Amino acid sequence: xxxxxxxxxxxxxxxxxxxxxxxxxxxxxxxxxxxxxxxxxxxxxxxxxxxxxxxxxxxxxxxxxxxxxxxxxxxxxxxxxxxxxxxxxxxxxxxxxxxxxxxxxxxxxxxxxxxxxxxxxxxxxxxxxxxxxxxxxxxxxxxxxxxxxxxxxxxxxxxxxxxxxxxxxxxxxxxxxxxxxxxxxxxxx
Numbered sequence: 403x404x405x406x407x408x409x410x411x412x413x414x415x416x417x418x419x420x421x422x423x424x425x426x427x428x429x430x431x432x433x434x435x436x437x438x439x440x441x442x443x444x445x446x447x448x449x450x451x452x453x454x455x456x457x458x459x460x461x462x463x464x465x466x467x468x469x470x471x472x473x474x475x476x477x478x479x480x481x482x483x484x485x486x487x488x489x490x491x492x493x494x495x496x497x498x499x500x501x502x503x504x505x506x507x508x509x510x511x512x513x514x515x516x517x518x519x520x521x522x523x524x525x526x527x528x529x530x531x532x533x534x535x536x537x538x539x540x541x542x543x544x545x546x547x548x549x550x551x552x553x554x555x556x557x558x559x560x561x562x563x564x565x566x567x568x569x570x571x572x573x574x575x576x577x578x579x580x581x582x583x584x585x586x587x588x589x590x591x
Contacts, residue, residue: 411539413554414480414564418472418525421560425527428469432500432581451501451511469525469583470495476562477521477587490589497586503576511573513538519567519586526561528581533557534574537565
C-alpha cells in the first residue's frame with residue numbers, strides 16, 4: 403500500500419481543449435512583441451530567452467484574460483486528482499509571462515524555482531519537438547533513493563503542466579522554435 407506523507411514533489415499535466423483558439427489568439431501577439439523584448443532579461447537571467455514578464459499591476463491582462471478559461475480548470479483538475487493536497491479557498495494567477503526559445507540550439511533555461519508562489523505552471527503554446535523541461539529533486543539527489551531528475555518529453559503542444567513552485571526545474575536548449583506561457587499561482591487556505 404502506498405502512502406504519501408508529504409506530496410511536495412509532483413508534476414501534473416492536462417490537455418488544453420481550447421489550445422487551437424489560444425494559439426491563434428496569443429502567438430501573433432507574442433511574435434509582434436518579440437523585437438521589443440529581445441534583450442529584456444539579459445544580465446538578470448543566465449539564459450538567452452526572449453521573454454516578457456508581467457504581474458497583476460500592469461498589462462498582464464492581455465494574456466491572462468485569453469487563457470484563464472483553460473488555466474483555472476487545469477488547476478481545479480490537479481486538486482481533484484493529486485492525492486493529499488490541501489484544497490485552497492482561493493487561487494490567483496499573480497504572475498504570467500511568455501518565453502520564446504529560438505531554433506539556434508542555445509536557448510535553454512537555468513535551474514530555478516519560483517519561491518514566491520505556491521504552484522507554477524507552463525502552457526506549451528508552440529512545441530514541435532520533444533519537450534525539454536526537466537525537473538530536479540533535491541530530496542532524491544541527497545538520499546539517492548531515486549533518480550534526481552525527470553524529463554518531460556511526453557508533454558505535447560497544447561498541454562498545461564503544473565507543479566509546486568519550490569520544485570527545481572530547468573529547460574534544455576531547443577533545436578526548434580518553442581513558445582510557452584509560464585505563470586505562478588498563489589493560494590489562500
